[in-house]
Amino acid sequence: MKNKKKDIRALTKKQLQDFFVAEGDKSFRGSQVYEWLWNKGAHSFEAMTNISKETRKMLNENFVINHIRVDRMQRSSDGTIKNAVKLHDQLTVESVLIPTASRTTACVSSQVGCSLDCQFCATAKLKRMRNLNPDEIYDQVVAIDNESRLYFDRPLSNIVFMGMGEPLMNYNNVMKAVEKITSPEGLGMSPKRITISTSGVPKMIRKLADDEAKIKLAVSLHSAIDEVRTKIMPFNETFPLNDLRAALEYWYSKTKSRITYEYIVWKDINDTLRDAEALVRFCKYVPCKVNLIEYNPIDDGNFQQASSQATDMYQQMLERNNITVTVRRSRGKDIDAACGQLANKSA
Numbered sequence: 001m002k003n004k005k006k007d008i009r010a011l012t013k014k015q016l017q018d019f020f021v022a023e024g025d026k027s028f029r030g031s032q033v034y035e036w037l038w039n040k041g042a043h044s045f046e047a048m049t050n051i052s053k054e055t056r057k058m059l060n061e062n063f064v065i066n067h068i069r070v071d072r073m074q075r076s077s078d079g080t081i082k083n084a085v086k087l088h089d090q091l092t093v094e095s096v097l098i099p100t101a102s103r104t105t106a107c108v109s110s111q112v113g114c115s116l117d118c119q120f121c122a123t124a125k126l127k128r129m130r131n132l133n134p135d136e137i138y139d140q141v142v143a144i145d146n147e148s149r150l151y152f153d154r155p156l157s158n159i160v161f162m163g164m165g166e167p168l169m170n171y172n173n174v175m176k177a178v179e180k181i182t183s184p185e186g187l188g189m190s191p192k193r194i195t196i197s198t199s200g201v202p203k204m205i206r207k208l209a210d211d212e213a214k215i216k217l218a219v220s221l222h223s224a225i226d227e228v229r230t231k232i233m234p235f236n237e238t239f240p241l242n243d244l245r246a247a248l249e250y251w252y253s254k255t256k257s258r259i260t261y262e263y264i265v266w267k268d269i270n271d272t273l274r275d276a277e278a279l280v281r282f283c284k285y286v287p288c289k290v291n292l293i294e295y296n297p298i299d300d301g302n303f304q305q306a307s308s309q310a311t312d313m314y315q316q317m318l319e320r321n322n323i324t325v326t327v328r329r330s331r332g333k334d335i336d337a338a339c340g341q342l343a344n345k346s347a
């Protein structure tokens with residue numbers, strides 16, 4: 001049986017250079033091809049015009065170039081853009097461009113579906129189909145960078161891993177993508193402009209700290225009381241708040257980087273004084289700030305945004321305790337591009 005062709009984009013620059021040397025060519029040829037793949041975004045060997053015909057034919061026989069394709073782009077009335085991205089195996093993920101007056105933020109996916117089971121999130125209903133490869137993550141960023149230049153006349157400024165999936169459950173590929181995004185051969189972005197958002201996987205938060213990734217960390221907390229959190233995020237049973245707390249303390253001791261807690265206040269779930277007090281206590285463990293995020297309803301209606309009095313109560317409690325808090329409005333709701341709404345409806 002004929003060997004399955006390899007995805008050439010899974011090779012590092014060094015591996016590509018070594019491949020050419022092994023073929024009796026120069027290592028420089030590897031650099032040229034690498035540049036076509038990563039700087040010029042070539043989607044076929046045919047496009048590599050400074051490479052000889054024979055070499056292109058040889059590459060064609062040995063490799064494929066897997067790349068994503070923006071299948072459908074939707075624009076929200078507030079300027080937000082959502083891309084439905086087709087992968088080489090026809091699965092789809094979504095990524096979002098969020099413009100503000102001074103920034104363009106890319107919200108990217110890390111998995112097709114999700115490993116976790118947050119009851120309020122549309123992506124969780126899909127179950128995890130597979131992890132994204134580093135280049136599939138990187139390509140989402142490049143697509144949004146291009147759109148930012150085209151529609152807003154400026155490059156992408158920030159990246160958040162808040163699309164589909166749990167980035168820390170696809171750790172190696174996410175970190176490889178971050179490496180490419182931050183390297184001068186990729187986009188040369190500062191890691192400080194990249195935020196990884198996690199539901200809170202203690203072991204992987206420790207690893208992230210050990211690997212000195214220099215990225216920012218956000219944690220989807222939503223409750224600082226175990227029994228409440230387990231109800232809405234059942235994996236909290238396996239990774240309870242004490243373990244999360246210890247991992248976050250470790251993260252801070254290593255990185256000195258302040259953590260952002262994402263928090264939604266829901267009616268009859270976490271809208272009491274007791275809930276807010278628990279959050280204040282949790283916030284004292286590690287330097288942090290809190291983003292109170294608006295709930296974006298998903299279809300089954302079990303969760304409802306709490307009253308504005310409840311959100312105000314949270315805000316006042318936090319401020320009184322000198323904890324920075326911002327209340328974040330959702331963007332792109334009219335095209336199902338807001339947090340927790342990514343579920344391939346457009347596919």
Ligand code: SAH
Nearest residue numbers: 121162165166197198199220262296339340
């Ligand atoms: N798995 C990661 C990243 C994806 S979710 C994480 O959990 O952080 C990105 C953010 O959207 C998280 O803070 C998540 O809690 C929030 N979110 C999920 N569903 C939501 C919904 N329906 N409305 C508003 N935010 C939601």
